[in-house]
Amino acid sequence: MQKVFGRPQGLTDLPFHYCPGCTHGIVHRLVGEVLEELDIIGDTIGVAPVGCAGFSLDFFACDFVGAAHGRAQAVATGIKRALPDKIVFTYQGDGDIAAIGTAHAIHVAARGEKITTIMVNNAVFGMTGGQMAPTTIGGQVTTTSPYGRDCALVGAPIDLPKTVATLNGAVYVAACAVDTPKNILQAKKCIKKAFQVQQRGLGYALVSVLSTCPTNWGLSPVDCLKWLQENMMPVYEMGELKMTEEVKAL
């Protein structure tokens, strides 16, 4: 018998520190598989966020740098400009990229930096205890919106990929989810494309992945997937939101 599924070379052997059923782990695996398949493990530098993925630098087999909260794309910009032959990507939570890091998230795309961003949207500040984030869904109960997010008071959630897609420097923007095996495989295709865009130097690429946070949502890992489908997927525009002609030709 042959092994047909197992740990990709793009990950180290270290067990993830994430909570049981947290889909950060699935997104890590997809990135690890893509690094292996594109044969870029030795050429890649990742930038880790602040958030539950703050220690992700130990989980990937490529080089990694940790950034201050929300600053991953600024750090990645510097690395890519100094070392243009390297593949540089950021891995960021929704709070990191769409709250404290919003300015960078917009301007990195406006400048068309030739980097790749993986955004993991679990609709809360996971690491700090599940507070409301700019990505929290209307009505969603969090530790700081105990009666549910009141959009009349605090505004509707930010659909960051949709916003970034309006900027000329962003050449590939995709919004995926890891709720089913089919969508997980689709998310992997999008992540792979986002790295290929950078290999070809075409411009900025962003892949958002709707993800779960069983601990702070207060649901079982299996129920979280259903919650994501019923509550997040109707609110966020899904699919490959933007692809330039050059990207389509990849």
Place this chain on the structure above:
Amino acid sequence: MAKVVVLGEYCKSCGLCVAACPRKVLAIGDKANSKGYYVAVPADPDKCIGCGLCGTVCPDLALEIYK
């Protein structure tokens, strides 16, 4: 012939593989790993068709599939 292998020390007992398996091969077992998680087990191993769905949904790389 197909086989699923659970790497017990990686498993966190989340149950996602149990829900995803179309052949009901996997179950949460009654033995805990060193962290105290009750590890998933192939309760009905002969039914495995090696489809890979369990591995695809496992967030902790606790599953290997052989064919």
